[in-house]
Amino acid sequence: MTDPSVQPVSPEDAPTIKLPAGFDVLASDETLAADITDALDDVEQRLLDALTAGDDLTDPSARYLADAGGKRVRPLLTVLTAELFGGLNTDVRQAAALIEMIHLATLYHDDVMDSAPLRRGTPSAHEVWGNSVAILTGDLILARASLLMAELSQEGSRIQSRTFERLVLGQLHETLGPQGDQDAYDHYLSVIVDKTGSLVAAAARLGAHFGGADDAQAQLLEEYGEAVGIAFQLADDIIDLTADGEASGKTPGTDLREGVPTLPVLLLREAAAQGDAEAVRALSLVDADLSSDAALAEAVAAVVAHPVTEQAWEVARSWSARAKAAISGLPDSIVKQALDSFADAVVDREG
Structure with missing residues (x-):
């Protein structure tokens, strides 16, 4: 059944599209x-x-x-x-x-x-x-x-x-x-x-x-797109920890609270397994009961303070670089410059 309170928007009232960063x-x-x-x-x-x-x-x-x-x-x-x-x-x-x-x-x-x-x-x-x-x-x-x-x-x-x-x-x-x-x-x-x-x-x-x-050129663009998509999602997972809650309107650490494994936490577990004391301490906070905002904030702060967060950013940037490398051999143009800039922008953002 439809909800009568939800009315479709006519084409002339459709949202205006703004170009992303x-x-x-x-x-x-x-x-x-x-x-x-x-x-x-x-x-x-x-x-x-x-x-x-x-x-x-x-x-x-x-x-x-x-x-x-x-x-x-x-x-x-x-x-x-x-x-x-x-x-x-x-x-x-x-x-x-x-x-x-x-x-x-x-x-x-x-x-x-x-x-x-x-x-x-x-x-x-x-x-x-x-x-x-x-x-x-x-x-x-x-x-x-x-x-x-x-x-x-x-x-x-x-x-x-x-x-x-x-x-x-x-x-x-x-x-x-x-x-x-x-x-x-x-x-x-x-x-x-x-x-x-x-x-x-x-x-x-x-x-x-x-x-x-041609097929070869289309393949290069496919490789570009896949790498950009990966870079975007990796950055998104890191931003879940690092975003300013007031500015973004989101509670930092939502993935932590829901037990979703993301790159910073996976790297943290690797570091803890290798005997990194700070990683072990941070991991004990991550694996604790995070139902309270205070416990969540403490866990988020511990992960963000550890070098694994910057390592995660480096991984995201490496995929951005891979995207640009895929199309580096195409002729230069404003559109190609825009694609390069977008590959950078997906990891140079706050939300």
């Missing part, structure tokens, strides 16, 4: 900036149209997260990687819209699995309609994205299907945890590669593919 250089070329803006406006309209079927039962839930806003990083990457090859055509715009649809669908599913109360500052879909409707809405959006891709190309469908598979595998591996004698760090990274890296990689590759790149 790292893309400021695009403004240095007014013509390019106008082309990118025009393409993104068209992508947004295509997105909203695809999520709207004139069905009073499903439209409110299908449009819910799209109407709540978002940075639209993945469709932006699709547009930019196409622009590298001079091809902001209709297929690119459709591919950009459907890549955001896939992302939105994963959010519906993730929020149910994580019991997340909020998404983008509003109640999560499952809080409004319940788990079953949220899951089915995610499935519906994935189905519509597949229909859109089927109109484009067989290669696009292959990329999309492989991405679906990796997203599900990443979630399964995260849910099941390390198996047997699997190294905890290797497991953690494999989850990030599939759950986050794969979709950013697909966004970049689809733009290159439909923009006119």
Whole structure:
């Protein structure tokens, strides 16, 4: 059932997309900036149209997260990687819209699995309609994205299907945890590669593919996207500890409290196993009862003060560097500069 208090937003009232940090250089070329803006406006309209079927039962839930806003990083990457090859055509715009649809669908599913109360500052879909409707809405959006891709190309469908598979595998591996004698760090990274890296990689590759790149060039953009996605998630996990709670509106250490293994804690466990006394002390705080804010704050402070936090930042920066290296051989352009800047920006941020 729909919630009558939740009303879909009409296209003309859709949220205005602001370019994420790292893309400021695009403004240095007014013509390019106008082309990118025009393409993104068209992508947004295509997105909203695809999520709207004139069905009073499903439209409110299908449009819910799209109407709540978002940075639209993945469709932006699709547009930019196409622009590298001079091809902001209709297929690119459709591919950009459907890549955001896939992302939105994963959010519906993730929020149910994580019991997340909020998404983008509003109640999560499952809080409004319940788990079953949220899951089915995610499935519906994935189905519509597949229909859109089927109109484009067989290669696009292959990329999309492989991405679906990796997203599900990443979630399964995260849910099941390390198996047997699997190294905890290797497991953690494999989850990030599939759950986050794969979709950013697909966004970049689809733009290159439909923009006119050859297979070798498209592969380079895919490698760029995957590395950027990994760098972003690694940084996100560190920021969970280091963010200013008042500025971000989030309680630092949420992952610690929920027992989610992230890179700083994995490195801390390695250091403790090697006899590092400070790591042992910090780990005793991390593994204690963190239900009180005071205990959580003490554990967070201990982890942040230990060198493992800076080591974690170095790992995140290494993935950012890997992203830039992947496209270093492409001709220089403002778009390439923007992609380089974005790779830096995903780790040089506060939230």
